[in-house]
Amino acid sequence: MRNSIILFVNGEREELSPENSFMTVAEYLRYKKGLTGTKVVCSEGDCGACTILVARMQNGKLGPYKAINSCISFMYLLDQTHLITVEGLKKDNELHPVQKAMVENHGAQCGFCTPGFICAMAALTEDAKNEKFPLEEKRVKNYLTGNLCRCTGYDSIIKSGCSVDLRTTPLLGSFYDDGKIEKELATLKGSVRLTFENKTIFLPASVDEATLEKKTKSPRMISGSTDLGVVSNKGKLALTEMMSLNNIASMYSVEETATHLIVGAKASLAEIEERTAKAFPAFSNNLHIFASPQIKNSGSLVGNLVNASPIADTIPFLRVAEAEVVLRSSAGERVVNVNTFIKGGYKELDMRSDEIVTHIRLPKTNHEYKLYKVSSRRDLDISTVTMAVRYTLKNNVLEEFSLALGGVGPTVLRMNQIEAKAIGQYFNQALFKRLATDVKNSINPLSDVRGSTDFRLILCHNLMLKFCDEVMTDHKISFQEISL
Ligand SMILES: Cc1cc2nc3c(=O)[nH]c(=O)nc-3n(C[C@H](O)[C@H](O)[C@H](O)COP(=O)(O)OP(=O)(O)OC[C@H]3O[C@@H](n4cnc5c(N)ncnc54)[C@H](O)[C@@H]3O)c2cc1C
Ligand code: FES
Ligand code: FES
Numbered sequence: 001m002r003n004s005i006i007l008f009v010n011g012e013r014e015e016l017s018p019e020n021s022f023m024t025v026a027e028y029l030r031y032k033k034g035l036t037g038t039k040v041v042c043s044e045g046d047c048g049a050c051t052i053l054v055a056r057m058q059n060g061k062l063g064p065y066k067a068i069n070s071c072i073s074f075m076y077l078l079d080q081t082h083l084i085t086v087e088g089l090k091k092d093n094e095l096h097p098v099q100k101a102m103v104e105n106h107g108a109q110c111g112f113c114t115p116g117f118i119c120a121m122a123a124l125t126e127d128a129k130n131e132k133f134p135l136e137e138k139r140v141k142n143y144l145t146g147n148l149c150r151c152t153g154y155d156s157i158i159k160s161g162c163s164v165d166l167r168t169t170p171l172l173g174s175f176y177d178d179g180k181i182e183k184e185l186a187t188l189k190g191s192v193r194l195t196f197e198n199k200t201i202f203l204p205a206s207v208d209e210a211t212l213e214k215k216t217k218s219p220r221m222i223s224g225s226t227d228l229g230v231v232s233n234k235g236k237l238a239l240t241e242m243m244s245l246n247n248i249a250s251m252y253s254v255e256e257t258a259t260h261l262i263v264g265a266k267a268s269l270a271e272i273e274e275r276t277a278k279a280f281p282a283f284s285n286n287l288h289i290f291a292s293p294q295i296k297n298s299g300s301l302v303g304n305l306v307n308a309s310p311i312a313d314t315i316p317f318l319r320v321a322e323a324e325v326v327l328r329s330s331a332g333e334r335v336v337n338v339n340t341f342i343k344g345g346y347k348e349l350d351m352r353s354d355e356i357v358t359h360i361r362l363p364k365t366n367h368e369y370k371l372y373k374v375s376s377r378r379d380l381d382i383s384t385v386t387m388a389v390r391y392t393l394k395n396n397v398l399e400e401f402s403l404a405l406g407g408v409g410p411t412v413l414r415m416n417q418i419e420a421k422a423i424g425q426y427f428n429q430a431l432f433k434r435l436a437t438d439v440k441n442s443i444n445p446l447s448d449v450r451g452s453t454d455f456r457l458i459l460c461h462n463l464m465l466k467f468c469d470e471v472m473t474d475h476k477i478s479f480q481e482i483s484l
Contacts, residue, residue: 002192005079006185009033010088011176013184016075018194021201024229025070025078026050029085037086037115038070043233045069045226045295046380048147049112051119053084053126053172057185058249064130065172066270066297067123069146072229073298074239076201077222077246079192080185084172086115089122097169098122098160107160109153117147121161123293125169135162145379146292192247202243207328210245210356215330218353219243223266224298226291227307243356251358260324261362263301270296280362282369283317289373290314292380302357305338308347308411311450315342315412316388316404317371318360326359327351335361339414346410367392367400370470372463376450383407384450385459389467396427396477408445408456417442427477432468436461 005016009029020032029035029052039049050071055062057080065084089096095103098121102108107117124143128135140161149157172178192203202219204210213219219241222228231237245251251266254275261279263272273287273296290296290313304314305325315338323338329352338360341350351357367390375381386406392399401422403415418438425431445456471477 001190002188003194005076005192005194006188007078007080008082008176008181008185009035010084011082011181018196021074021076021194022196022199023075024233025052025073025075025083028075029070035085035087039112039115040071041112043071044230045072045146045291046148047113048116048120048144048292048294051116051123051147051294052086053119053123054078054081055173055178056081057182057188058252060182060186062173062178062182062185065123065126066268067120067143067146067294068298069226069294072233073225074201074222074229076192076194076203076242077225077244079203079247080188082176082178082181082185084119084122084176086118088176089118091175096122097164098125101160101164102157105156105160105163107153107157109149109151109156113147113149117144117149117157120144120147120293121164122172124161125164125166126172129166129169129171135164135166137162143293146294198240200241203247204243204245205247207245207248207251207356207358210243210248211328211330211354213243214356215354217241221245221306221356223300223303224268224295226295226299227303245356245358259364261364263360263362265302265356265358266300268297269299269301269304272301276362279364280317280321280369282371283314283321286313286317286371286373289378295380301360305341305360306349306351306357308342308349310346310409310411311383311386311407312412313373313383313386313406316386316406317369318362319404319412319414320369320388320390320402321362322402324361324363325357326361327355328358329355333358342411344411348411370467372466374459374463382450385445385456385463386412387460387463387467391471393427393471393475396475398422398425398427403439405439405443405460407450408443408460413443415439415442427468427471427475429465429468429472432464436464439464 005021026040029038041047041049052070053065055065108114191205222244232239251264253264254267255262276284304312318338325336325341327334370389372387373383374385388404390402406412440457447453
């Protein structure tokens with residue numbers, strides 16, 4: 001068993017002691033490597049000043065380079081990766097085309113935000129070349145939703161992104177000799193255990209090893225660290241006994257069968273957004289406005305579910321989709337419907353301390369979905385209220401109607417009583433006016449910084465009416481033709 005973390009930083013092999021492995025990535029880069037181009041401003045994944053690029057070994061090859069926030073990630077999560085910082089984009093004294101474009105278009109403004117913008121746009125050029133899409137303003141803006149510029153000089157930054165010539169932009173895998181790095185990283189086998197002071201991290205090489213560890217020591221799981229990294233940085237939680245499935249290649253898969261889409265515990269939200277576009281387009285669109293590319297490249301669906309926030313964006317969908325949660329322990333596998341996995345209390349789950357979640361299975365059906373997220377701003381914001389509906393209309397009668405609401409109780413709620421009132425009814429505005437009132441009368445949301453009780457009640461009422469209007473438009477239902 002290895003007791004060090006091995007990775008490459010800007011093409012150089014690094015072997016980290018346990019002590020250094022527990023540092024956040026940003027701390028390690030700045031204080032141990034002197035790579036101070038990576039900045040730390042918010043320490044909570046919100047501003048993008050700490051953006052770096054990471055490619056992870058998967059089945060003997062380095063995957064694509066993706067932007068992540070280094071302030072909320074830990075070095076032990078980057079075992080078997082190649083990490084590139086803003087300094088590493090310049091080679092042989094030659095600036096990367098993104099860096100050149102930022103200089104030429106006056107996009108390089110203050111030293112705090114600029115390195116993060118450059119790394120986020122280098123990730124954009126990687127995807128643009130790999131996936132063969134042009135650098136249009138909309139794309140550039142999408143890739144920059146996780147980067148804040150406090151002086152609001154966005155115009156020149158976006159202009160810089162659009163002006164990069166992809167033909168002369170090298171892929172980072174050829175810029176650095178990925179083949180050489182892969183050869184070295186591919187020799188790393190087996191599990192990793194690191195201990196420093198009161199902290200331990202175990203990186204098992206198989207699910208069996210993970211379940212055995214859970215049985216004997218019951219460590220806390222950490223996946224993309226986009227929830228846990230924030231609470232740790234804010235001093236609200238000490239991450240002491242930890243385990244991550246990061247080094248188990250099969251956990252990154254998103255597999256489509258005739259009946260299900262099966263999402264591995266380590267599949268990133270960015271990958272899931274892409275892979276659900278056909279089977280669950282409403283969910284894919286919903287993920288489009290989830291956080292930022294940096295967060296979605298690290299964060300997982302399993303992490304969002306198990307964190308069990310009442311305003312988690314994916315849970316309303318998972319509840320109406322009747323998702324199946326696959327749990328593993330040394331006693332075997334247990335598959336639980338998400339609606340029983342989530343119990344009534346705040347963050348109360350049907351998951352034993354010796355269990356881990358290995359997959360979430362999404363049953364493929366012919367139902368239609370509508371998903372809503374209400375937040376103060378469209379991008380990179382936490383929801384005030386969320387709503388998910390799964391429905392089937394036949395001859396304008398609701399054959400199926402499943403409803404879930406987030407941000408209105410201790411957990412995301414499944415509204416069984418409202419569903420029972422809707423099923424079998426003609427779809428019209430009168431029905432939804434009544435149901436909207438019933439929804440208001442059956443919830444009791446809290447007041448907090450994101451919205452008062454009254455505001456949340458009005459939002460839920462209006463979302464029901466919005467859903468009604470949208471479905472009537474989609475299905476060309478006219479008011480005159482339908483009566484109760
Ligand atoms: C800037 C920012 C923006 C965000 N925006 C959004 C947003 O728009 N919408 C939203 O819903 N959330 C948002 N989040 C929250 C977060 O990104 C998501 O909840 C994400 O899905 C968490 O996934 P993760 O892999 O990073 O989880 P982690 O932080 O690694 O873990 C979260 C929880 O899951 C548990 N866990 C992880 N893996 C397993 C496993 N295999 N088995 C059992 N338990 C496990 C952990 O123990 C922990 O309790 C945001 C966070 C940040 C920092
Ligand atoms: S420092 Fe702001 S996202 Fe990391
Ligand atoms: S570039 Fe830093 S504040 Fe605008």
